[in-house]
Amino acid sequence: MFNDKKFNGNKIKYAIYYAVVVAIVVFVLNDYVVNLKTEHIKYSDFINYINQNKIEEVQISRDKLVVIPKAVSGQKQKTLYTERIYDPDLVKRLTSAKVKYGGIPQENSPIRSFLINWVLPVAIFLLLGKLLLGRLDKKIGNGVMSFGKNTAKIYAESETGVTFNDVAGQEEAKESLVEIVDFLHNPTRYTDIGAKLPKGALLVGPPGTGKTLLAKAVAGEAKVPFFSITGSAFVEMFVGMGASRVRDLFEQAQQKAPCIVFIDEIDAIGKSRDNNMSTNDEREQTLNQLLSEMDGFDSSKGVVILAATNRPEVLDKALLRPGRFDRRVIVDRPDLKGREEILKVHTRGVKISHDINLLDIAKSTPGAVGADLANIINEAALRAVKKNRTEVIQEDLEEAVEVIIAGKEKKDRILSKREKREVAFHEVGHALIAALLKHTDPVHKITIVPTTMGALGYTRQLPTEKYLNSKDEMLDQICVMLGGRAAEEVEFNSISTGASNDIEKATQTARSMVTIYGMTDRFDMMGLESVQDKYLDGRPVQNCSQETSTAIDEETLKIIRDAHIRANKILNENRELLTKVSEILIDKETLMGEEFMALVNVNKDNEIVE
The missing domain is CATH 3.40.50.300 (P-loop containing nucleotide triphosphate hydrolases)
Structure with missing residues (x-):
């Protein structure tokens, strides 16, 4: 099939390519036709043919001799030719053998020769070029030089x-x-x-x-x-x-x-x-x-x-x-109801089980846009085929959400016992602080299975549908982010590189509290940063002096340090629960939110009984 896209980008290259191909084909065909009618012989054979009286006529040119043999009844003779070699006795031999001889006749007039040898090849190449370039012009809707035409x-x-x-x-x-x-x-x-x-x-x-x-x-x-x-x-x-x-x-x-x-x-x-x-x-x-x-x-x-x-x-x-x-x-990001409706639209052409709950999927995908939700449905359908099922079930959709958010499980990444234990305590640190603080989202899943996105484990929360965040909620969020590092300090009295992403997110949140949301006494309601490209990455741009920027760093550090101390205190007070849940996670590798909260609630009940 003709590749139009490739042709459009290499027009001259393809024109030359086709011209060369046509020239080769014409040359091969011409050579084939000539070989059907003529045959080359050696000069010694030519002398023998003269001696044997087998030649009717010889046409002499500067570089070759064209030999027309005598006709044999029932056979079609080829015209023979050989190189012209210096032979002063050639004419005598031909005369003695009574062979006709002379020059090669000029059958074509100069005008006809010019038309055939020059005009016709040029016309063929021009026609070829017009056909090739005309195809491109028709494809884009313009003439070759009509650059101004629109391509709508x-x-x-x-x-x-x-x-x-x-x-x-x-x-x-x-x-x-x-x-x-x-x-x-x-x-x-x-x-x-x-x-x-x-x-x-x-x-x-x-x-x-x-x-x-x-x-x-x-x-x-x-x-x-x-x-x-x-x-x-x-x-x-x-x-x-x-x-x-x-x-x-x-x-x-x-x-x-x-x-x-x-x-x-x-x-x-x-x-x-x-x-x-x-x-x-x-x-x-x-x-x-x-x-x-x-x-x-x-x-x-x-x-x-x-x-x-x-x-x-x-x-x-x-x-x-x-x-x-x-x-x-x-055209903003859809809300909960909007996400559910989008999922219904994208499941129209997909065979799904009758007991599928799209509302649960919509709840687990806050902030997702239509393209994300379409991708989730497609991933679920692919997973169903992989599992040899004829319809998509709820498990496929939930797994597709996990794949889109966290990536696929990386089975070839094997953690050592020490690393696995550190990751388990780190993730349980996040989850435990989220469960024990008041202004946090519920924990949905904890896992220490590495993913293709580089995470060695993750704790996933289900955010509630809301459009405002209070200062207390943001402080609790920062505390949850720093809970992983705090758990490492409490259990191992050391720290690792696993908290890099948590630190980055916590710093961004704390900085926004200072510069954008006016949540500190030091700067009151002064706007120190503005958000650009809010529909893309939403990068903040500073609107303050260098001295104020230094003060912003101090306020940001104070928020983070207070949250870090708070996280350490909570985990120290619940050290036994931290160890218990982490050991279970090491054994099972994945804990769902209901299992985790059951462990936390049992511990609370025991404390109340005690």
């Missing part, structure tokens, strides 16, 4: 195949887009009262939440053409080509109206022009053209611009003003 792919309703029924967990976003669909279906309802269709809507949210899916669903519901293009497709190495593509895109859109134009990752061309010393002129020209086109087209014709980004803070303010992108639709 048009999706009809039958191609998208997506409606609002295929989008779950984003009810508020769908409500914001339903009006656009209704306007495209029944524009007179809105124009009669004087309402105008929003020119554009900006879909904003973290990666994987379904922004592109929503845009396709709008086109599917409205049953209109759907132009889809990425922001990076506008920016080319040729100056002015991005602006030309924008003009061409909007021209096509108005011809196809009513329709929807979707620009994915619009931040590639829509970055703010303020204080940008290293600006790209081509990108700025493209943005200016986009702004101009959005002002110039008539929205009453039914052309709607949808764009998606996960970096709204970097977009140019001129792009976000009313009259261009009139609406900002937030």
Whole structure:
């Protein structure tokens, strides 16, 4: 099968390749045809043929002799040829043998020879090049030199195949887009009262939440053409080509109206022009053209611009003003109910057991987006096939969640007895403090089985669905994070490298309490850091002096040190329980939350009895 993608990237290489192949084929065929009609003989054989009176005619040229043998009844004779060797007696021999001789006749005229030897090969190669390059031009929709043409792919309703029924967990976003669909279906309802269709809507949210899916669903519901293009497709190495593509895109859109134009990752061309010393002129020209086109087209014709980004803070303010992108639709991470609905959507084409509880899976995946949940369902289906089952059961889904969060079990990593004991006490330290403190999430699972993500063990808690965290809750979280290191100190009176990730997370949480949430007396409610790219990694950027930064470090250290002391105190007071649970974990390698809490509650009951 022809590899179009590979051909597109190596056009000249493949043109040369095919030209060489054609030349070789022509040469081989020509040689084969010639060999069918002619045969080479040695000069000595030629002399013998003269002596034996077997030659009818000899045609003499500068470098060879063409020998036409006498016809033999019932046989078709080949034309013979041999090299011309200096022989002053050749003419005498031919005359004596009564053999006709002369030069090779010129059958072709100069014009015909020129056409066959020069014009025809050039025409063949030009035709070949046109066929090859024409295939590429047709594939991308442009001429070879038409760099300005847009590369937007048009999706009809039958191609998208997506409606609002295929989008779950984003009810508020769908409500914001339903009006656009209704306007495209029944524009007179809105124009009669004087309402105008929003020119554009900006879909904003973290990666994987379904922004592109929503845009396709709008086109599917409205049953209109759907132009889809990425922001990076506008920016080319040729100056002015991005602006030309924008003009061409909007021209096509108005011809196809009513329709929807979707620009994915619009931040590639829509970055703010303020204080940008290293600006790209081509990108700025493209943005200016986009702004101009959005002002110039008539929205009453039914052309709607949808764009998606996960970096709204970097977009140019001129792009976000009313009259261009009139609406900002937030496509955020789904809540508990939304996750359950998304799981239902993704299980439609999967054979699942009747007793599956998707609510439990939704509860165990806080913060997961639609793409994560789709991956979980697929992993569960793969596991069911691996286990030779014909349907997915609850165990498959729960294991898939573990694989996505912590990675697969790494069976070839064998821990020594000492390491296994250290990991067990470390993980039980986390779990025990989480169980004994008030403002913490319940423990779901403790394991000391190494995973492919590098963890030698982990303690998994099930966060409750909430949108605010109090200061006491954050202090307890830090205490839980430092519980692993504290358990090592209490049991072994030494420390290891196993707490590196805990220390990193605890430091980030403590620092956020100081700089962002205003949870210290020293700085009161002063904002010392701001979060950038909150829909991506959410990196904080400092807004303070070096002196204040030093004070921030001191306050962060104080929070961590207090939590560390507190964790040590709790584990020392429950030393017997720490040892008991750790020994059980060493033996079983994995403890579920119910088993662990049963051990903790028994200990509490014993203390009460005592």
